[in-house]
Amino acid sequence: xxxxxxxxxxxxxxxxxxxxxxxxxxxxxxxxxxxxxxxxxxxxxxxxxxxxxxxxxxxxxxxxxxxxxxxxxxxxxxxxxxxxxxxxxxxxxxxxxxxxxxxxxxxxxxxxxxxxxxxxxxxxxxxxxxxxxxxxxxxxxxxxxxxxxxxxxxxxxxxxxxxxxxxxxxxxxxxxxxxxxxxxxxxxxxxxxxxxxxxxxxxxxxxxxxxxxxxxxxxxxxxxxxxxxxxxxxxxxxxxxxxxxxxxxxxxxxxxxxxxxxxxxxxxxxxxxxxxxxxxxxxxxxxxxxxxxxxxxxxxxxxxxxxxxxxxxxxxxxxxxxxxxxxxxxxxxxxxxxxxxxxxxxxxxxxxxxxxxxxxxxxxxxxxxxxxxxxxxxxxxxxxxxxxxxxxxxxxxxxxxxxxxxxxxxxxxxxxxxxxxxxxxxxxxxxxxxxxxxxxxxxxxxxxxxxxxxxxxxxxxxxx
Amino acid sequence: xxxxxxxxxxxxxxxxxxxxxxxxxxxxxxxxxxxxxxxxxxxxxxxxxxxxxxxxxxxxxxxxxxxxxxxxxxxxxxxxxxxxxxxxxxxxxxxxxxxxxxxxxxxxxxxxxxxxxxxxxxxxxxxxxxxxxxxxxxxxxxxxxxxxxxxxxxxxxxxxxxxxxxxxxxxxxxxxxxxxxxxxxxxxxxxxxxxxxxxxxxxxxxxxxxxxxxxxxxxxxxxxxxxxxxxxxxxxxxxxxxxxxxxxxxxxxxxxxxxxxxxxxxxxxxxxxxxxxxxxxxxxxxxxxxxxxxxxxxxxxxxxxxxxxxxxxxxxxxxxxxxxxxxxxxxxxxxxxxxxxxxxxxxxxxxxxxxxxxxxxxxxxxxxxxxxxxxxxxxxxxxxxxxxxxxxxxxxxxxxxxxxxxxxxxxxxxxxxxxxxxxxxxxxxxxxxxxxxxxxxxxxxxxxxxxxxxxxxxxxxxxxxxxxxxxxxxxxxxxxxxxxxxxxxxxxxxxxxxxxxxxxxxxxxxxxxxxxxxxxxxxxxxxxxx
Numbered sequence: 001x002x003x004x005x006x007x008x009x010x011x012x013x014x015x016x017x018x019x020x021x022x023x024x025x026x027x028x029x030x031x032x033x034x035x036x037x038x039x040x041x042x043x044x045x046x047x048x049x050x051x052x053x054x055x056x057x058x059x060x061x062x063x064x065x066x067x068x069x070x071x072x073x074x075x076x077x078x079x080x081x082x083x084x085x086x087x088x089x090x091x092x093x094x095x096x097x098x099x100x101x102x103x104x105x106x107x108x109x110x111x112x113x114x115x116x117x118x119x120x121x122x123x124x125x126x127x128x129x130x131x132x133x134x135x136x137x138x139x140x141x142x143x144x145x146x147x148x149x150x151x152x153x154x155x156x157x158x159x160x161x162x163x164x165x166x167x168x169x170x171x172x173x174x175x176x177x178x179x180x181x182x183x184x185x186x187x188x189x190x191x192x193x194x195x196x197x198x199x200x201x202x203x204x205x206x207x208x209x210x211x212x213x214x215x216x217x218x219x220x221x222x223x224x225x226x227x228x229x230x231x232x233x234x235x236x237x238x239x240x241x242x243x244x245x246x247x248x249x250x251x252x253x254x255x256x257x258x259x260x261x262x263x264x265x266x267x268x269x270x271x272x273x274x275x276x277x278x279x280x281x282x283x284x285x286x287x288x289x290x291x292x293x294x295x296x297x298x299x300x301x302x303x304x305x306x307x308x309x310x311x312x313x314x315x316x317x318x319x320x321x322x323x324x325x326x327x328x329x330x331x332x333x334x335x336x337x338x339x340x341x342x343x344x345x346x347x348x349x350x351x352x353x354x355x356x357x358x359x360x361x362x363x364x365x366x367x368x369x370x371x372x373x374x375x376x377x378x379x380x381x382x383x384x385x386x387x388x389x390x391x392x393x394x395x396x397x398x399x400x401x402x403x404x405x406x407x408x409x410x411x412x413x414x415x416x417x418x419x420x421x422x423x424x425x426x427x428x429x430x431x432x433x434x435x436x437x438x439x440x441x442x443x444x445x446x447x448x449x450x451x452x453x454x455x456x457x458x459x460x461x462x463x464x
Numbered sequence: 465x466x467x468x469x470x471x472x473x474x475x476x477x478x479x480x481x482x483x484x485x486x487x488x489x490x491x492x493x494x495x496x497x498x499x500x501x502x503x504x505x506x507x508x509x510x511x512x513x514x515x516x517x518x519x520x521x522x523x524x525x526x527x528x529x530x531x532x533x534x535x536x537x538x539x540x541x542x543x544x545x546x547x548x549x550x551x552x553x554x555x556x557x558x559x560x561x562x563x564x565x566x567x568x569x570x571x572x573x574x575x576x577x578x579x580x581x582x583x584x585x586x587x588x589x590x591x592x593x594x595x596x597x598x599x600x601x602x603x604x605x606x607x608x609x610x611x612x613x614x615x616x617x618x619x620x621x622x623x624x625x626x627x628x629x630x631x632x633x634x635x636x637x638x639x640x641x642x643x644x645x646x647x648x649x650x651x652x653x654x655x656x657x658x659x660x661x662x663x664x665x666x667x668x669x670x671x672x673x674x675x676x677x678x679x680x681x682x683x684x685x686x687x688x689x690x691x692x693x694x695x696x697x698x699x700x701x702x703x704x705x706x707x708x709x710x711x712x713x714x715x716x717x718x719x720x721x722x723x724x725x726x727x728x729x730x731x732x733x734x735x736x737x738x739x740x741x742x743x744x745x746x747x748x749x750x751x752x753x754x755x756x757x758x759x760x761x762x763x764x765x766x767x768x769x770x771x772x773x774x775x776x777x778x779x780x781x782x783x784x785x786x787x788x789x790x791x792x793x794x795x796x797x798x799x800x801x802x803x804x805x806x807x808x809x810x811x812x813x814x815x816x817x818x819x820x821x822x823x824x825x826x827x828x829x830x831x832x833x834x835x836x837x838x839x840x841x842x843x844x845x846x847x848x849x850x851x852x853x854x855x856x857x858x859x860x861x862x863x864x865x866x867x868x869x870x871x872x873x874x875x876x877x878x879x880x881x882x883x884x885x886x887x888x889x890x891x892x893x894x895x896x897x898x899x900x901x902x903x904x905x906x907x908x909x910x911x912x913x914x915x916x917x918x919x920x921x922x923x924x925x926x927x928x929x930x931x932x933x934x935x936x937x938x939x940x941x942x943x944x945x946x947x948x949x950x951x952x953x954x955x956x957x958x959x960x961x962x963x964x965x966x967x968x969x970x971x972x973x974x975x976x977x978x979x980x981x982x983x984x985x986x987x988x989x990x991x992x993x994x
Contacts, residue, residue, distance in 0.1 A: 166558065208552040210642065219644075219672070221908075223765060228515075228551045257767040260966030264911065285912045330908055 049089035055464030056084065061092045063457045071450055072097035075304040077422070078296040079105035080439035083342045084458050087432050088350060092461075093342065099293040101306060107342060110279060110292040111438045112324060114215060114336045114419030116345070118248040119352075120267055121334035122179055122396030124255045126368050127270055133258050136179070139172035140250065143257045146230035147173060152184060153233045155198050164201055166233050173238045175254070178247040179395040180377035184234030186245040187213050189317035198235065203316045205232050214249055214336040215420065216311045216320035217327025222263065222334070226253040242381040242393055252334020263332040274361050275351055277344040282337045283329045292339065295321035295421055295440045307442060319420070321440075336420070342436055349427050349434045373397055373415045373427070386418055397427075407452070410459035422447035426455060431462060509538075509545040509706065511694065513569040514556040518667040518730055519589065519692055520569060522549055523764055523791075529663065529730045530569060530589045530692050536722055537588070537713035543706065566700045572690045573625065582698055586707060587691035588714065589727075595620075595683045596665055597657040598650045606657060610685050612636065621646035621658035643668055647680070659687060663730070674882045750786045751943065753931065755806040757791050760904045760967055761824060761929050762806055764791050771900075771967040772806065772824045772929050778959050779823065779931075779950035805932045809988070811860075816935035819944020822984040823951055824964075825977060828925035829899035830854070831906075833887045834916045841894065843920045846872075855883050855892035880905040884917065894920075898927075900968075926976075928984040948985075 051058045064082050071077050079097025083090060095105040128134050134143075141147040150169040156162075169184070177183040188211060191203035209228050212218040218225070226249060235243050252263045259266050264282045272280050284292065295307040309322035320326075324339050331337070347358060352373060356364035364372075376392035376399065383391040383398040390405025391398050397415035400408070409416060409426055410433075416426035422441040427434050435458040437451055513520040513531060521528040527535075531547050538545045550556045553574065559565040561579060568574075571591070575583060595615075597606045608614040612634035619637040622628050623646070628638045639646075639655055646658045647668055658665075662682070669680045694710060696703045717723045753776075755762040761772040768774035769789055780787045789806065797805065805812060809820050830849075832841045842848055850871045858876040875892060877883040883895045884905055895902070899919055906917045931947055933940040954960045955978075964973045974980075 162558070162562065165562065205552060205554065208554055210644075221765065223767070231551045232555070260767065260963075262907070265907075283911055328909075329911060 048093060049091055051091040051461065054086040054089050054091050056086055056091045056461045057463045060457070060461040060463070063460075064092065064454060065094065065096075067450070067453055067457065068094070068096040075302050076298055076300060076446055076450065077439045077441045078298075078304055078306075079293070080437065081105060081107065081109065081342045082454060083346055083434070083436040084461065085346055085350065085434040088354070090343075090346060101294070105293070108279065108291060109438075110284060110288065110339050110341055111423055111440055112292075112295070112321070112419070112421045113338050113340050113345070113423050113438075114421050116340075116417060116419040116423050116425060117334065117336055117338035119396040119417060120271060120338065120348070121248045121251050121255070121263075122372060123271060123364070124263070124266055124334075125175065125179065125251050126364060126372060126395070128255065128258050130365060130368055134175060134254075136174065136176040138175050140175060140178060140254065141172055143254055144226060144230060144250070146227045150184070150230075150238070151233045152237055153198055153201060153235065163197060169234060170237050171239065173234075175251070176377060176395075177238050178251050178254075180393050181242055181244050181247050182239050182378055182381075183245070183247045183250070184236045184238050184240070184243060185229065185247050185250065186235040186243055189213055190244065191316040192314065202233070202235055207316070211246070212331065212333070213246070213318060214331070214333025215323070216318050217323045218331040218333075219328055221330055222249060222253045222332050223256065225331075226250050242378045242383055242385075244385045246335060248335035249333055252332060255334070263334055271348075271363065274363060275347050275358055277340070277347055280338060280340040280344045282332050282339070283324055284339050289325055292324065293440045295442060297442045298446055300446050342438055345425060345436055346434060349425060349436070353427055353429060353432060353434060371395060373399065374413060374429070376401065409455060418451075420444045424451045424454075426458075431459075433458065433462070509543060509566060509702070510548050511545060511567045511569060512556045512559045512565050513547055513549050514553045515549060515551055516571070516664070518663060519591075520547075520549055529727060532726045533588050533714070533717070533723060534569060534694060534710070536717050536726060537710050539713070540716045540722075541709040541713035543709050543713070560695060560697050564700055565697060566702060566706060567694050567696045569692070569694050571692055573627070575695065583695040584698060584703070584707065585691075585693040585695050586711060586714075587693045589692040591661045591663065591690050591692055592686050593659060593661045593688045593690065594686050595657045595659055596650070596680050597683065598653070599679045599681050601650075601653045602656070605681070607683050608685060615657070618656040619654075621649055621655040623660070626659065644672065647672065650680070657683070662686075670878070674878050675885060750788055751780070751804065752788045752790060753804045753806045754792055754797055755789050756797050758807070758898065758901055760900055761826065761898075762789060762791075764789070771963060774963045775823045775951075775954070775960065776806070776931065778954045778963065779947055782950040782953045783946045785946070804934050804937060807930065807932075808927050809930055809932055812932065817932045818935050818937065818940030819933040819947070820930050820988040821944060821947050821951060822928040822930045822981055822988060824929040825980055825984070826901075826927045826929055827899040828896065828922045828927065829902060829919040830894045830896050830922065831884070831887060831902050831917050831919050832894050833890070834918050836890050837893070840918070841920065843922075849894070852893040853891075855886055855895040857883065857897065881909055884909055887917070926980045928988070930984075930988065
């Protein structure tokens, strides 16, 4: 990719001395340009630093270039962005490949971040928590009465008809359960990943009720969906197991109920504006849609095509590349509805790494950030969905507790999550490092190897 | 919100009497022994149903046509019952087949032949159904004469679970899905026609395609009729009693006209001028009010029923009572002269109230769409509106003749969403609406274009959002005084302002709000004295 090749310069090179002699007239011209552009570059320079200044190796980070270029060449993705930051400075931020046909990927391309929206919803809840308006131990039915008296599916021995029974839940779902995905709520699409009878039965209920997973054009509001979801059975007893699901969507509606604002307005006023995240939306304004990357379908074997607009269905997975700009645009999914950029997401991550503060603006207290990112809330369960042994779950993030498992984030205490259109982020409090990978590739399964390698390359770049 | 509790008569006496009368007959059969233990259940009878708007629907007043009929029939028979509306059919079926629920309401075909043997069905409403097509896709029209072979070669959309053998036999390709999706596919020309119950499909068209109701056309000959029934669980010991009670009650309400009134209430063009929209629940401590869906003030889709809904709840909490809001279309609300209401008293001409308490305020505004009027629209006097077309909500237009004579054209729309869509499309130049409702709708429907819809506040147009107690409501004057006292308390303790700021924004409550509210309060107090 031309943009990533070393730029041509007007230097004349004396091989004997190995000191470049710069053409003086060109030098004057360049200096003139630099002075004119000083405010812009100066602003950028505050954020982007040479890797060595923050204990990272440029050469080793360069291996990310090799990886990403190869992934693009092999058509495992059409394009992507990687950002590595340390000690509050962006040390590596590069764009690769295409965002769309005829459109190069650039650093401020917009991405559908899907489940990487969940940490924002968690944060919205914790803002209300810090104001004393909710407690994590509150039953959700206190605010959304439809959740009262939940029932749970229990499978029966083979041969029974029906093959399950519904039993009363032993206790109500709490807000903490929702934040840590131990509520018993699931996702319809999980029946594709875990096609056991229980997931399939739950998926059939969700389908029958028209429950949206928040990844496609959806009529109505999040409140409509949540009130319906509330009366469907749970996958498991509240508090018992880590079951990834629609909990964050319920939390998004909870934010609306408690604050009296739509989730979009709340996030905009309380999170995006204070953090100067100017490119993060549920539904980007029309003038920014040109920066939204297309979603691409790769077969992993050398073929890649742009996904067409409209709702797609693969088994129980219902999704669409166009829900940010088509359809009624009235549905604010706290679990998967946001669009963002690498630098916006970096600002959010840096705020967390700074224990709740960024550029002098404090959003959360250190104690709350600890509760979210450094505290296990799922007991003996493991965060199995994307990680497995050695990973637990906080309030919106998987947290590494043991580096001896198959998936290593680099340090005990690393916390991270992902989005189903192949986006990832990871925050390492010990190394004060943030790694972000954004692409828009389907299927999600293809990205694991890429991300695991990026994680290794990012960690391997540490040289202090 | 999913339970309706009708308890006009004391449960114990009526139910026991009914059961004793039937017990002697029942004991001659294979029925269990009826006795006080069995009969004196503290639990209210619960009948399950599933969302099937508008027949059974949490969002429809009275919970829907059939729910309303069933409640009315049991009420007539003096039976205390609740309807529990579940989100899906399969859960409703499960409740009666596996949890020994006493009954479930549903369509014919809900149960298999084997399952039906465990149940006894009592029809409560007859559904008619037809074939609907999308006119822009078939401009020449589509028709059939009762013979499906006339539709050979077309693609039909049929609801999931419907028996499609007859279509297949006529070489008609069938796509099955839920009705909402079928309507979308019809509009997107993926299918040629759909099979749907008339009442239900009209409801969906009104809800999702209100701008092009006439494009969804029914083929002339009706396709089918089928009952919507209560399916009683034979295994439940109370079934015979309840079945008989229901049948008697249903017969009674058909004879006394209540059945027809309920059905006509939900029809598209209401036949009755005075709609007995509901009968206030006289249960102690619960006061019912009728309202239109007017966000952000009153709306079943908003937390706490909206801003004024939250104020109402706070007032009632303060006076240790409970309130309930039922929602109706505006036109129907304004012709109901017998019940408590929420809104602007000036719209309830002909009804007397023992108390009117303003709890909030609204402002009227005209909105225009900036991209179509780049130079803006100025309004200082009525003449400034000459030549423009103004849209208003159906039911709010006063004196249509006056506007017909002037050169201000006025059209009516069914709801706020339709009004603003017409504004954006340029079919109207302005829309007249409550400013707060307009802003709410714009934010919801056009979140990326909020600044394109410009409000022109109509000066001195503060209007009251009130609680109105009907003249005939027992002890209405005292109730009114209590509500007034409750309002004062929540203003004093700050709860009122908190609610306002939550909805209008911190620091955005108009400066003269409390002055205007007090003025309004005094005006209606004076009116009542007189």
